[in-house]
Amino acid sequence: MFKEKRMIPKRQMGRTGESAAILGFGCMRLPLKGPRPEDIDLDTARGMLRTAIDRGVNYVDTAYPYHGSARDQGGASELLVADALSDGYRERVLLATKLPTWLVEKRSDMDKFLDEQLKRLGVSRIDFYLAHNLNSSVWDKLESLGLGEFMDSAVKDGRVRFPAFSFHDNFALFERVVKSHDWAMGQIQYNYLDEDFQAGRRGLRLAASRGMAVVVMEPLRGGFLVDHVPPGPREILSKARPDWSLPAWGFHWLWNQPEVSVVLSGMTRPPQVLENLDLAGAWTDGKVREADQKAVSEVRQYFESRMRTTCTSCGYCLPCPSGVDIPKNLGFLNQYHLFDAQEARDKCKYFYGIQVDGPERASNCVGCQECLEKCPQHIAIPDFLERTAEIYSSAGRPGPDRTGGGKGRPGASRRGRPPVRSGRAPAGRRLGSVWSFCGRSSTRGTPVVDYLTQPGRGGT
Ligand code: SF4
Numbered sequence: 001m002f003k004e005k006r007m008i009p010k011r012q013m014g015r016t017g018e019s020a021a022i023l024g025f026g027c028m029r030l031p032l033k034g035p036r037p038e039d040i041d042l043d044t045a046r047g048m049l050r051t052a053i054d055r056g057v058n059y060v061d062t063a064y065p066y067h068g069s070a071r072d073q074g075g076a077s078e079l080l081v082a083d084a085l086s087d088g089y090r091e092r093v094l095l096a097t098k099l100p101t102w103l104v105e106k107r108s109d110m111d112k113f114l115d116e117q118l119k120r121l122g123v124s125r126i127d128f129y130l131a132h133n134l135n136s137s138v139w140d141k142l143e144s145l146g147l148g149e150f151m152d153s154a155v156k157d158g159r160v161r162f163p164a165f166s167f168h169d170n171f172a173l174f175e176r177v178v179k180s181h182d183w184a185m186g187q188i189q190y191n192y193l194d195e196d197f198q199a200g201r202r203g204l205r206l207a208a209s210r211g212m213a214v215v216v217m218e219p220l221r222g223g224f225l226v227d228h229v230p231p232g233p234r235e236i237l238s239k240a241r242p243d244w245s246l247p248a249w250g251f252h253w254l255w256n257q258p259e260v261s262v263v264l265s266g267m268t269r270p271p272q273v274l275e276n277l278d279l280a281g282a283w284t285d286g287k288v289r290e291a292d293q294k295a296v297s298e299v300r301q302y303f304e305s306r307m308r309t310t311c312t313s314c315g316y317c318l319p320c321p322s323g324v325d326i327p328k329n330l331g332f333l334n335q336y337h338l339f340d341a342q343e344a345r346d347k348c349k350y351f352y353g354i355q356v357d358g359p360e361r362a363s364n365c366v367g368c369q370e371c372l373e374k375c376p377q378h379i380a381i382p383d384f385l386e387r388t389a390e391i392y393s394s395a396g397r398p399g400p401d402r403t404g405g406g407k408g409r410p411g412a413s414r415r416g417r418p419p420v421r422s423g424r425a426p427a428g429r430r431l432g433s434v435w436s437f438c439g440r441s442s443t444r445g446t447p448v449v450d451y452l453t454q455p456g457r458g459g460t
Pocket residue numbers: 319320321322323324326364365366367368369370371372381382385
């Protein structure tokens with residue numbers, strides 16, 4: 001299936017003494033052979049992972065809920081990783097998985113989940129154990145329950161080699177977290193649109209200055225920087241570098257920063273693996289010129305001026321009790337605002353009608369606010385859904401909301417609903433993912449139009 005190519009360059013993982021290939025394998029968007037997230041196509045996924053390892057990838061990232069239907073249960077990703085890393089592959093990689101922090105109620109839960117994950121992964125030790133998705137809603141509780149002490153004891157008794165965390169919140173909290181413990185690694189959302197968002201470049205540099213490795217997630221912003229770059233920005237990029245693909249722009253911008261240890265890609269199909277391996281294998285320091293940085297800045301400005309939400313389609317806000325597919329709707333909201341032409345906007349409505357099933361529609365939001373606390377981007381979800389419902393009230397196939405069966409009304413005002421308490425999109429940052437516009441609700445893993453099967457796409 002794959003041919004041999006150049007090995008991938010490695011970088012030091014902070015002060016751990018380990019080094020890792022600049023491309024890491026994220027196991028959250030593996031290929032499926034059925035409608036459920038658990039239905040991983042095992043043969044293809046195993047082949048992808050092993051091919052990447054054979055070409056030099058040595059950082060494998062998974063997490064307790066990946067490829068599961070519910071965030072309170074273990075998904076299928078850790079099990080797939082256990083399978084793929086048999087036959088001697090385990091010894092060739094740094095294995096990372098994550099404590100499901102939102103399920104931790106007491107100190108003993110931390111040990112319970114770690115022990116369960118060791119069993120699920122079929123290993124006696126995890127290299128990097130991350131406190132998953134640290135943000136303001138969980139941090140104080142975890143700190144008071146003794147997260148740092150738990151990490152120390154897990155290192156001491158040999159179940160974990162390096163304590164780490166993944167992060168989705170602002171720089172101020174990032175700074176607090178980084179300084180709270182002797183962390184070996186931090187994983188941040190970072191890409192050329194998010195330079196000043198969440199931990200951002202400041203966070204990257206702070207962590208690196210403390211000797212931490214930094215692993216980057218969302219390098220292509222959930223696929224957005226590949227599939228939904230409009231003609232204007234595309235032209236800016238192709239004029240600067242006719243031979244660079246859109247994934248190349250995303251990866252090169254990151255690899256150009258020495259503080260970045262590993263860039264994770266959640267690869268879904270073999271062609272993505274090949275493309276990303278080729279990009280990583282061809283990377284040499286100094287490749288990004290000043291003119292390239294200028295081109296990226298122009299593209300960033302373009303998007304900042306057009307997008308409405310910072311949604312990354314992470315799915316942490318789901319499930320919505322009313323059945324609204326929040327990331328899909330916010331993706332359509334962003335997509336609608338990318339283009340001025342009525343023709344393009346009509347097309348958005350057409351796709352909304354096809355791709356957003358009745359109960360999933362924004363108009364079914366009743367403003368209960370259950371989703372607000374869960375969103376790492378602090379998006380005012382009900383407000384943005386209200387705008388989405390207004391825009392798409394005339395879109396295609398009617399849902400139960402438009403046939404009397406739903407809880408909401410198309411274009412309804414939120415009058416009478418509880419006021420939104422939090423979740424404003426950060427001022428001056430109006431970026432967002434349109435991942436769902438391509439027909440895939442990333443959290444459900446149910447491709448409608450699976451663009452990832454096409455060659456030349458660069459993962460997420
Ligand atoms: S506010 Fe709306 S989208 Fe959020 S959980 Fe409630 S009904 Fe669902």
